[in-house]
Amino acid sequence: MTIDRTLPNGGSIPLDSTPDLAAPEFRRRVLEGVTNGARIAALFGCPEGDSVRLFSILAWEDTGLLSVLSTTVKDRYPSLTPDCPQAHLFERELAEQWRITPEGHPWLKPVRFQTPMRGKSNEPLPTQCGVADFFQMTGEEVHEVAVGPVHAGIIEPGHFRFQCHGETVHHLEISLGYQHRGIEKALAGGPDKRTLHYMETLAGDTTIGHTTAYCRTIEALTKSRVPARAQVVRGIALELERIANHIGDLGALAGDIGFLPTMSYCGRIRGDVLNLTALLCGNRFGRRLIEPGGTGYDLTEDSLAQLRDRLKTAITDAEQAISLLWKTPSVLARFEGAGPISRKTAEEIGLVGVSARACGLERDVRRDFPYGIFQMAHIPIVTWHTGDVFARAFVRWLEIERSAMFILDQLESLPARPPAAPFTRQMSSRHLALALVEGWRGEICHVAVTNEAGRFACYKIVDPSFHNWFGLALALREQQISDFPLCNKSFNLSYCGHDL
Amino acid sequence: MIEILKVRLKQGCRTMSYPAGPAPEMPPHFTGRPVIHPESCGEDCRECIEVCPSDAISVTGSEVRIDTGRCIFCAKCRQVCPEQIIDFSPDFRLAAARREDLVLGSGDDPVPSASSAVAKKLFGRSLKLRQVSAGGCNACEADTNVLNTLAWDLGRFGIQFVASPRHADGLLVTGPVTNHMELALKKTYEALPDPKIVIAVGACAASGGIFRTHPESSKVLADIIPVDLFIPGCPPHPATILDGLLRLVGRIDEKE
Numbered sequence: 001m002t003i004d005r006t007l008p009n010g011g012s013i014p015l016d017s018t019p020d021l022a023a024p025e026f027r028r029r030v031l032e033g034v035t036n037g038a039r040i041a042a043l044f045g046c047p048e049g050d051s052v053r054l055f056s057i058l059a060w061e062d063t064g065l066l067s068v069l070s071t072t073v074k075d076r077y078p079s080l081t082p083d084c085p086q087a088h089l090f091e092r093e094l095a096e097q098w099r100i101t102p103e104g105h106p107w108l109k110p111v112r113f114q115t116p117m118r119g120k121s122n123e124p125l126p127t128q129c130g131v132a133d134f135f136q137m138t139g140e141e142v143h144e145v146a147v148g149p150v151h152a153g154i155i156e157p158g159h160f161r162f163q164c165h166g167e168t169v170h171h172l173e174i175s176l177g178y179q180h181r182g183i184e185k186a187l188a189g190g191p192d193k194r195t196l197h198y199m200e201t202l203a204g205d206t207t208i209g210h211t212t213a214y215c216r217t218i219e220a221l222t223k224s225r226v227p228a229r230a231q232v233v234r235g236i237a238l239e240l241e242r243i244a245n246h247i248g249d250l251g252a253l254a255g256d257i258g259f260l261p262t263m264s265y266c267g268r269i270r271g272d273v274l275n276l277t278a279l280l281c282g283n284r285f286g287r288r289l290i291e292p293g294g295t296g297y298d299l300t301e302d303s304l305a306q307l308r309d310r311l312k313t314a315i316t317d318a319e320q321a322i323s324l325l326w327k328t329p330s331v332l333a334r335f336e337g338a339g340p341i342s343r344k345t346a347e348e349i350g351l352v353g354v355s356a357r358a359c360g361l362e363r364d365v366r367r368d369f370p371y372g373i374f375q376m377a378h379i380p381i382v383t384w385h386t387g388d389v390f391a392r393a394f395v396r397w398l399e400i401e402r403s404a405m406f407i408l409d410q411l412e413s414l415p416a417r418p419p420a421a422p423f424t425r426q427m428s429s430r431h432l433a434l435a436l437v438e439g440w441r442g443e444i445c446h447v448a449v450t451n452e453a454g455r456f457a458c459y460k461i462v463d464p465s466f467h468n469w470f471g472l473a474l475a476l477r478e479q480q481i482s483d484f485p486l487c488n489k490s491f492n493l494s495y496c497g498h499d500l
Numbered sequence: 501m502i503e504i505l506k507v508r509l510k511q512g513c514r515t516m517s518y519p520a521g522p523a524p525e526m527p528p529h530f531t532g533r534p535v536i537h538p539e540s541c542g543e544d545c546r547e548c549i550e551v552c553p554s555d556a557i558s559v560t561g562s563e564v565r566i567d568t569g570r571c572i573f574c575a576k577c578r579q580v581c582p583e584q585i586i587d588f589s590p591d592f593r594l595a596a597a598r599r600e601d602l603v604l605g606s607g608d609d610p611v612p613s614a615s616s617a618v619a620k621k622l623f624g625r626s627l628k629l630r631q632v633s634a635g636g637c638n639a640c641e642a643d644t645n646v647l648n649t650l651a652w653d654l655g656r657f658g659i660q661f662v663a664s665p666r667h668a669d670g671l672l673v674t675g676p677v678t679n680h681m682e683l684a685l686k687k688t689y690e691a692l693p694d695p696k697i698v699i700a701v702g703a704c705a706a707s708g709g710i711f712r713t714h715p716e717s718s719k720v721l722a723d724i725i726p727v728d729l730f731i732p733g734c735p736p737h738p739a740t741i742l743d744g745l746l747r748l749v750g751r752i753d754e755k756e
Contacts, residue, residue: 129679152664154645157684180716182714193551197572
């Protein structure tokens with residue numbers, strides 16, 4: 001028996017050091033890993049001649065290591081999904097992107113209705129996006145509700161199909177792909193002058209999370225070191241992104257149940273926190289801040305002092321506004337018990353981020369696979385056990401507090417200004433590099449595979465939303481359809497991060 | 501209830517006085533409207549063009565022009581220009597009614613016109629908008645949404661986002677218009693009663709941005725439906741969006 005090839009978060013290995021297993025052996029080893037406590041962080045294909053090489057990245061939270069398994073597939077292999085539900089969307093994606101059939105998969109419905117990345121390039125799409133079979137319930141009083149792609153607010157497009165009996169939702173099917181911009185295809189052959197900007201706009205509200213993951217894969221492939229001060233600034237920016245989005249989400253949750261005080265205040269305070277990111281780099285979403293090798297801007301003494309003072313004020317304001325939620329019985333009555341997910345389900349489907357921690361799962365890249373500043377400074381992990389809207393809201397608030405403490409601590413002990421870090425652009429050829437980052441929604445996973453020329457043979461992005469959308473579908477079961485906006489907001493997943 | 505009132509007192513009134521009062525201050529490294537110094541640049545130097553991720557720069561002879569409809573304001577051109585003739589000012593007023601006015605050179609009128617006589621007459625006191633994200637990354641969406649918060653309070657200008665195209669006077673579009681959203685976008689546009697206006701927010705909606713050449717977003721918004729206002733940026737600052745909307749409907753006098 002060969003030992004699985006492992007690497008740390010932010011590491012790289014030569015492609016040839018990963019044994020190319022036979023497909024049944026690949027399947028057995030992935031299933032064995034998942035049974036023994038690993039989680040599928042990524043499962044993707046990379047073109048190799050006229051075949052496709054499948055890579056599975058397993059995340060081992062107990063050892064903090066990631067293992068890589070691979071197999072080369074011509075057009076079919078035995079599906080993992082029947083024995084491992086968390087593989088289901090990855091395998092649907094493989095079928096769609098690479099025209100591979102995972103044999104035995106229950107339903108290979110398109111994920112994004114995209115043009116396959118293998119075969120004739122100009123072949124038309126099989127169908128219009130979203131036009132496909134949907135899971136259906138039948139019965140005299142059963143009815144179906146279809147919502148989207150365009151929604152009634154300022155949000156991204158997606159289609160939701162509910163199977164209802166009266167007010168009760170028995171099943172929700174989520175059909176996405178409307179935001180598909182072809183980013184993974186455009187990344188192949190890179191990096192080029194657009195690459196970093198694709199990362200900034202993968203999910204615009206997670207600019208720091210995705211650019212950090214990208215830069216860390218590049219740094220792994222070029223064997224560059226990031227100066228200590230830049231690591232701290234990256235950490236601060238990541239936590240600011242988390243605070244801003246969590247505050248926004250809590251405000252929006254309050255809005256969805258008609259509790260206007262918290263909604264109004266949080267909307268404004270979120271903007272104040274976005275302005276702190278703008279203080280670092282001039283842009284409220286952190287564009288231009290994270291660059292391979294370090295950061296695009298350094299913190300000046302003046303901006304450091306401003307950041308500290310303004311963050312303290314924002315957190316005080318947020319504390320007042322958000323604590324109203326926990327003190328108001330009518331709010332708690334709406335939050336508690338809405339959209340519950342059990343810990344067992346969360347584990348089975350591989351939830352990540354706030355949604356996983358709200359089910360009691362201690363899962364956080366910053367602690368399980370520490371990198372950068374999080375190797376030095378630890379942010380206590382926050383969990384709650386009820387798995388409902390309340391849990392997802394309450395975990396957010398506790399994380400806001402802890403992230404703010406982290407930032408204030410870091411500002412007290414910022415490493416001295418570093419000399420400009422020289423950045424070598426030559427990337428190792430035929431290597432695989434990966435980076436995990438705990439974005440505000442959860443685990444962001446980037447994997448780069450390089451070809452002989454040291455360019456991307458493929459670049460895989462797994463946004464936390466890819467793991468979590470199915471969680472929302474399950475949370476709605478046996479719930480009232482009128483609770484959908486509330487449940488949806490409590491996950492607040494990315495459409496474009498999923499659709500790429 | 502007492503608690504809510506106490507918090508209300510502490511939070512105070514936070515709506516900015518702009519546009520009656522001073523404009524919100526932009527952060528230190530903010531990249532607003534490009535400024536191209538009239539000095540001519542090196543004959544064969546094309547460094548700014550080569551580095552631009554959205555092909556926003558053109559050089560004819562020695563005259564540099566930046567298409568702010570394509571620009572994502574990354575300021576890479578400023579970094580590489582050996583003559584230092586490209587800079588980005590803190591001025592957030594970027595919106596223009598005509599697409600060609602977004603292309604800025606050194607001799608141009610500083611702020612292109614965004615006003616529309618028809619919009620002013622019909623929607624000057626009440627403008628209801630439907631928003632469609634068509635491949636937007638949620639940054640333009642977020643900074644449009646922020647105008648609804650009490651800090652910006654878009655409602656005080658009679659501008660409001662509504663939940664149905666049937667109730668709307670105009671469409672506010674973000675994103676490069678993915679092929680997958682083209683049909684939904686057209687249907688939404690057709691569902692709006694006439695007369696109607698269309699506002700493109702962000703580099704993607706104005707020109708396709710960095711996705712301009714992608715076959716997955718093969719058409720630009722303006723090729724699908726007529727656009728009345730372009731608001732550049734990646735994403736535009738909320739002040740840029742607000743300024744564009746207010747100038748469109750004549751709530752800010754452009755001659756001031």
